[in-house]
Amino acid sequence: MNAEETDVVLDSLPDAVVAAMEVRDAWRKRKGQQDGLEFLISDLARWRPGTAVRVAFLDGDDALHKDVADATRQITDACNLRLDFGESGGKYRRWKTTDTAYAAEIRVSFDKGGFWSLVGTDSTDSTISDPLNGIGGGPGQRSLNLGGFATHRPDRWQGTVRHEFLHALAFHHAHQNLRGTCEQEFRWEDDPGYVPTRDDRGVFVPDAQGRRPGIYTYLGGPPNNWPRNKVDHNLRTVESPDVIAGPFDPKSVMLYRFQPFFYKSDPSACAPTGDGLNLSDGDKRGLDLLYPHTEAELHRLGERATTALETLTGEESTANRSVFEQRVIDLLGEW
């Protein structure tokens, strides 16, 4: 394994996208508390169970499109949602950056750096946008990126495809949903006396005495270059009622594959034990929770959406609605 393959490149959305999400989520949270609709944030993230979500590609060839589509079958086999790639005679649906109407809800690209995806219905939320980079929920914007796949696929690329498509189906990172003690298990700080030392690519490495960089230092250097607040945002536990969380699942494909030095103990109980390729049983259970098959559960979710819609539309005239409010009403109206 060469150095490049051991690098930890974390998937993260552009800061402009995250900032827009935070503004929107703060509004939804306030609204939810005010109206007794606390489930709003998690419910609105998922696509309506039983429907087909369209996928389109910006670049890449037919063979790559087929491989990506094939890799997602493990996901759709485990839940009541279909992914429609528009396959016809070996050709797959495409989208363009000039589109003004949605060619697809999930708009895949291979031309940006890194791997990332908007979460669930954020993929069609035009208030979530990084216009400078063409990333966001608008029709001509990338919602899911598999950087470099058109020229070179990483080891376990199918696992990367599944990880990003699970985001696109409203999954968050398992390490933030944990019920365990993994935040305390991370080595946030450098070993005492660590002398900042970099390899020829600028990556922070142990110093001459074998003292190791901590997570803040390591992620502060290439290839991630994250400031501390971004590390906190992505790795600190979010104790939030909006996140549908199961027990900590070390086999989940949603876990980052950190190197051993990220943890205080080796082996760590918080380190992933899955193959990084296939969905775990926990991932499959999570999918079935989000996109249930049973009539009773579908009915319950539908009723909840109807109640929320009635609460929200009964309040004030259409003219006074903010873009956030209108978006929520549009989403609930699709149930």
Ligand SMILES: [Zn+2]
């Ligand atoms: Zn991720």
